[in-house]
Amino acid sequence: MIPESFIQDLLARIAVEDVVGRYVQLRKGGANLLGLCPFHKEKTPSFTVSPSKQFYHCFGCGAHGNAISFLIEHTGASFPEAVHTLAAEVGLTVPQRSQTPAQREASQRRKTQQTHFEALLQKAHDFYRQQLRQHPPAIEYLKQRGLSGQVAARFQLGWSGNGRQALAQVMSDYGDPALVEAGLVVEAQDGRRYDRFRERITFPIFSHRGQLIGFGGRLIRAGEPKYLNSPDTPLFSKGDELYGLWQARQGLRQEGCVLVVEGYMDVVALAQHGMNNAVATLGTATTQEHLRKLMRASDRIIFCFDADNAGRQAAWRALTTSLPMLRDDVALRFLFLPQGHDPDSYCQDEGIDAFREQLQSAQALSAYMLEELARRHPLEEAEGRAACVHEAAPLLVALPDTVIKTQLLQEFATLVRLTPEELNARLASVAQPVRPGPTSVHTGGQHQESPPPQKMSPHRGRVPTARQARGVTPMAKRLLRLLLAYPEVVESVGDQQLEILMVSPHLELVRDLIILANTCGARHTGALLEALDPESDLAPVLTALATELLTQEELPDPYAEWKDALTRIELNAIKAEQSALIQAGLRDETSKQRYQQLTRQLAQLDPANRRVSS
16 A cells, blocks of 8 residues: 555645646646646547646546546556656655565565466457457457457457367466466366356456456357356456446547446447447446446446346346435436347447437436336325335435435325325334345346445545535535645644634534645645545535636635634624524523623624625
8 A cells, every 4th residue: 555645745746737748738728727638529628737736627528636647547557557657757766554574475465466367367368369360250250240340459359269278378387276266267176177268259358447357258159158257356356347447438528428238249339339438237237336436437327228127127226226326416317228129239220320319318217216116006006006105115215315315205205195294204114225135137148146245446445435415505615615725724723713613513524624634734736635535525525626726716815714714604603602692581690691701702803804705
């Protein structure tokens, strides 16, 4: 692990405008620098870099971050790789957190094992790609599916070969246990070994950072299973990964949404039709880790399923999994293609424009949920409505406290002929929300099993969750914006000001930000955002405020602005307490003395001689 203090020191020495400027032509635009966004196609510059705040933001596609995140997003580097690259540029050596000898040994073993697995996967991948060029039947199959050589090359498709031990041609030791652990070779009970992938088109699976982590394979002749994926390994967990997410980086921004389809052939076929924003799960139902990655990729997610029973089962499973993670700033929609069609066949028969029209008419999650519940129960009968409430209750309880929850409850209450109060009373009796239980369905020809316990997929050791931002009052927003723009102000916050913040309602996020800034020692906006825990309630609020800073004029005296805001808070608190005392009638001597004390405090603050702004 790289110490946080080193990250902050690095960001203090690196200029984001220099890093971005190597890849984007920037020109002066007031206090900021402007250029064409490298993350989506545009003709008018909407990509803004702030030298003073040390972060970038695109007003077109929403891409934002600091020097480190720019390298990760633009070059595909991992977080450690980006840090090492930037550290080398300024002559810093990346330290590692101190470990015991046993911890260092275990860490080294893990790194050695991972490096070995990666080498084996890459060697197999190179072999598969070479085999495809030498196997005309596999090439002909891809042509029959309408795939061009360009698309096959983009997704790096291959051919596994026909032999039971084809990989023995390129593996120096076919008996290496790591071949089994990496999912490339299967070992039978009698000790005999054979390749996992045989007579299959191979689809390399990349992590969201472009690391080769596994394979999918499809038979080109009759047989079962038609689709086969790598097993779970130290590098690959099928319940966590989305096929095509790495290749879809640019397409997501161009299309403005992420399209979730049922299999990797759908992903590749859609790319052939010019739609480059499709991803697919890998033999499992949609998991919460999938949803976390989808929500980080786009604020508009469209699930596309076949209209048969298996497709509708998979769609309902995706809906129930997503309910605890719903956010007001992310739209989830569902599309069911006409019976007998998958995305590829629909595009071939109707054209890509017709498919795009279908996407535009995709059903909102709320509408699909209510429609499906109504379809399952005879709502013209009291018994049917009661059964509908019984089924829906644990789903509604699972919803986070969002506006979409309020809307859903109102619409569902109308559907089952209850008042909102009656429905809420019924939901209050549901102690715990019921999470989606284990199921096993067949989707698009690929067996779907309930996922194993989810692995934490670290983003610098943390997993962002779908939290809803707390309500932020205008005063809290003012203080947060000030501290985000000028983190150095935190150093001037004294005990008396901290006491004001501690007793003031609605300023918890401000207190959290002060603690964060003091802990990490950030010296500018970009560094403060880097230290931010994406799982915290601060994350969505500060991310939104950071965008506003790009159009904000520099303050002549941020310290005076901070002091002025704290004075306003103290004045309001004193006046509120006085009003409460008056309403209570000032009935005893203690109340009268307290009122007089507050009056003296007001006089001492002398607000008439202070600049007060809101």
